[in-house]
Amino acid sequence: MDDLSNNRATSGRTEVISIKGLYKSFGENVVLDDFNMNIYEDENLVLMGKSGSGKSVLIKCVIGLMQPDKGKIEVLGKDITKLGQQEMDELRAEIGFLFQGSALYDSMTVRENLEFPLRRHRNKMNGNRTKDLVMEALENVGLAHTLDLMPAELSGGMQRRVALARALILKPKIIFYDEPTTGLDPITAKEIILLMLDVQKKYNTSSLIITHDVDCARVIANRIILLYEKTNYAEGTFTELSTSPDPKVKAFFK
Numbered sequence: 213m214d215d216l217s218n219n220r221a222t223s224g225r226t227e228v229i230s231i232k233g234l235y236k237s238f239g240e241n242v243v244l245d246d247f248n249m250n251i252y253e254d255e256n257l258v259l260m261g262k263s264g265s266g267k268s269v270l271i272k273c274v275i276g277l278m279q280p281d282k283g284k285i286e287v288l289g290k291d292i293t294k295l296g297q298q299e300m301d302e303l304r305a306e307i308g309f310l311f312q313g314s315a316l317y318d319s320m321t322v323r324e325n326l327e328f329p330l331r332r333h334r335n336k337m338n339g340n341r342t343k344d345l346v347m348e349a350l351e352n353v354g355l356a357h358t359l360d361l362m363p364a365e366l367s368g369g370m371q372r373r374v375a376l377a378r379a380l381i382l383k384p385k386i387i388f389y390d391e392p393t394t395g396l397d398p399i400t401a402k403e404i405i406l407l408m409l410d411v412q413k414k415y416n417t418s419s420l421i422i423t424h425d426v427d428c429a430r431v432i433a434n435r436i437i438l439l440y441e442k443t444n445y446a447e448g449t450f451t452e453l454s455t456s457p458d459p460k461v462k463a464f465f466k
């Protein structure tokens with residue numbers, strides 16, 4: 213185990229997600245075995261791992277879509293294995309998602325796409341009007357003029373920005389990004405990364421970013437965890453990990 217974490221930098225901070233001793237298997241296929249991870253307030257944590265290493269399984273366990281076999285997961289101080297359906301829904305409203313391929317609804321306008329999470333979680337709107345929240349979210353990503361367009365009328369980068377606006381509309385405390393720059397050209401990818409950094413500063417969100425994109429990790433990560441051999445194999449800053457003497461760690465940064 214190559215633990216390069218900078219404990220002083222992270223100690224004494226509030227954890228928004230805490231995962232201890234996570235174990236998950238599907239029959240003979242053990243995917244996670246003693247996986248541990250914390251995310252702290254205001255932190256951008258990058259999770260790197262090969263295809264099929266269990267990153268999606270991990271996320272599903274964290275948001276309660278999959279039941280771990282063993283281990284403890286706390287999100288915003290709540291043990292998620294002990295939450296009922298309504299409490300779990302309330303907790304999910306504190307989490308924004310930006311998944312691969314933007315996943316906007318093709319048959320809805322930009323406005324309707326953004327209104328969608330508001331309808332599900334009306335109690336989080338604090339008296340704000342739908343219209344104002346939609347405009348604010350779109351302005352944050354520089355796309356106020358696209359309100360009545362269909363997703364197909366937007367470029368790939370614009371679609372990703374609208375998806376980011378939708379992830380932000382409920383002002384979540386945590387955002388999960390799954391491959392946020394996949395399929396974008398390098399310049400657009402950079403725009404998205406800078407936007408993610410802006411958002412993090414403006415809303416003080418914590419982020420968990422799954423990415424294979426080394427440039428994205430370099431710019432955005434306060435800390436990186438490598439999911440390898442079913443566990444949190446290595447952990448540290450970009451510089452610490454990319455200069456690690458461990459060839460298995462180095463391989464991720466080529």
Ligand SMILES: Nc1ncnc2c1ncn2[C@@H]1O[C@H](COP(=O)(O)OP(=O)(O)OP(=O)(O)O)[C@@H](O)[C@H]1O
Pocket residue numbers: 238241243261262263264265266267268269270
């Ligand atoms: N519902 C399921 N039933 C059985 N096996 C599953 C299920 N979901 C995931 N797995 C298995 O868990 C392992 C990890 O899959 P997962 O999708 O988490 O990988 P990943 O790291 O997200 O991969 P990628 O980077 O390609 O998206 C794989 O072996 C997969 O077959």
